[in-house]
Amino acid sequence: MAEPGVGLRYEFVNHEGDRVGVVAQRSGDFELVVYPGDDPDEARSVLRLxxxxxxxxxxxxxxxxxxxxxxxxxxxxxxxxAEQIEVRPGSPFAGRALGDTRARTRT
Structure with missing residues (x-):
């Protein structure tokens, strides 16, 4: 892991030997990069999220x-x-985040 001026960079080598990086920017956005060589400054942006x-x-x-x-x-x-439970329209849980419903606490 390295810390560039824009955020944190996490790196790993995948099973095919590609060096991959994820840049977690201070803005909260992320960038997925691939390194064509050994120089971390030569990263090629693949995806911005x-x-x-x-x-x-x-x-x-x-x-x-x-x-x-x-x-x-x-x-x-x-x-x-564990089971899956269907939440039907009109339910007090419909359209709400699980944490907001306190369903885990109640069950």
Whole structure:
């Protein structure tokens, strides 16, 4: 991880050997970059995301892993389970963020 003047840069090498970086800008926006060589100043921008767009991508990428981890946990903890519940139009929970409904606290 490096700290350029515009925010924080996180880097990793993927399974194909590409050096990839994510620049978390102080503005809250993000930039996905790829390095064609060894010089971190030669980064090629691949994608720019607003904070909201980055949150959406993180949720999409994290959802399968979260579900997998929870499935592992349900095998380890007797009596722990999960179900999907349909929230119908007109419900006091419809259109609201889960945290705002306090549903987790109530259940």
């Amino acid at each position: 607003t904070r909201e767009e980055a949150d959406t991508v993180a949720e999409i990428l994290g959802a399968p892993r979260s579900a997998e981890r929870f499935a592992d946990l349900t095998r380890e903890v007797p009596g722990l389970g």
